[in-house]
Amino acid sequence: MSKNGPARQQYEHSLTDDFWRGIKRCRRASRRTLHLSDSFEVAAANSDGGAIDYDRSPSAGAFMVERRIRMAKFPHTKSFDTFDFAAQPSLNKALVLELARSEWIEQRRNVIALGPSGTGKTHAALALGLAACQKNHSVAFTTAAALVHDLMEARDERRLRSLQKHLASVKLLILDELGYVPFTAVGGELLFEVLSQRYERGSTLITSNLPFDEWTSVFGSERLTGALLDRLTHHVHILEMNGESFRLASSRKRQKAKGDYNMT
Ligand code: ADP
Numbered sequence: 387m388s389k390n391g392p393a394r395q396q397y398e399h400s401l402t403d404d405f406w407r408g409i410k411r412c413r414r415a416s417r418r419t420l421h422l423s424d425s426f427e428v429a430a431a432n433s434d435g436g437a438i439d440y441d442r443s444p445s446a447g448a449f450m451v452e453r454r455i456r457m458a459k460f461p462h463t464k465s466f467d468t469f470d471f472a473a474q475p476s477l478n479k480a481l482v483l484e485l486a487r488s489e490w491i492e493q494r495r496n497v498i499a500l501g502p503s504g505t506g507k508t509h510a511a512l513a514l515g516l517a518a519c520q521k522n523h524s525v526a527f528t529t530a531a532a533l534v535h536d537l538m539e540a541r542d543e544r545r546l547r548s549l550q551k552h553l554a555s556v557k558l559l560i561l562d563e564l565g566y567v568p569f570t571a572v573g574g575e576l577l578f579e580v581l582s583q584r585y586e587r588g589s590t591l592i593t594s595n596l597p598f599d600e601w602t603s604v605f606g607s608e609r610l611t612g613a614l615l616d617r618l619t620h621h622v623h624i625l626e627m628n629g630e631s632f633r634l635a636s637s638r639k640r641q642k643a644k645g646d647y648n649m650t
């Protein structure tokens with residue numbers, strides 16, 4: 387043993403101790419991070435009115451919700467706070483408020499909002515999407531036409547699989563404005579594939595100005611539309627929004643306020 391033997395051994399020993407202490411510190415920190423997101427999940431799952439209990443992990447909760455909202459790509463932020471239920475008497479308010487609790491997403495059910503233009507379908511879809519983000523669900527918002535365009539583009543660029551994988555993995559897919567633009571045969575089939583892949587795996591919310599019996603005109607094929615409706619409506623909540631256009635009613639009110647009675 388050298389003259390410096392014991393001192394050196396002690397030095398090496400303390401280096402090893404430091405190393406293990408460092409590792410333990412890292413493990414404790416990562417466990418803390420995991421607990422933070424665990425407690426957020428619990429807080430989100432336990433909350434009952436759409437609001438998250440941020441008290442337990444305020445910054446993590448707010449950060450996750452903001453991230454969910456950013457990833458959802460909503461064109462605007464709308465909530466039920468600004469939705470006038472009295473203006474849309476055909477809409478089942480109790481059902482909408484129940485849906486705003488987002489339990490239907492945990493149950494992998496679908497929602498289809500039907501009604502003419504201007505009746506608040508997109509507003510309701512955005513508000514349900516926002517509520518889902520607040521419960522920490524992954525959401526993707528798109529219009530039916532944009533999605534079909536993206537699918538065709540992805541197919542041409544040989545990245546269809548990865549787009550399909552992403553679309554199959556989100557907890558809630560919102561497909562706005564089905565019915566305004568008819569699809570090509572390939573477009574209809576690609577959309578059908580996405581919706582089939584989500585069947586009983588995730589929730590889909592569709593808004594349409596067309597009643598179900600006219601959906602064939604969008605997909606072009608009766609067989610495909612039948613198979614799609616069969617899957618979509620297996621576990622579904624239908625929101626009927628058959629009232630007057632909110633835009634039209636608002637402009638009529640404005641005209642009346644100005645004393646112009648030309649509009650009927
Ligand atoms: P749709 O998608 O059925 O065509 P939108 O949701 O785009 O209709 O509604 C058109 C506009 O009217 C939007 O600015 C929306 O916020 C508003 N709007 C529609 N219905 C209501 C409502 N019941 N209460 C408040 N605003 C509404």
Ligand code: MG
Nearest residue numbers: 507508562563
């Ligand atoms: Mg709309």
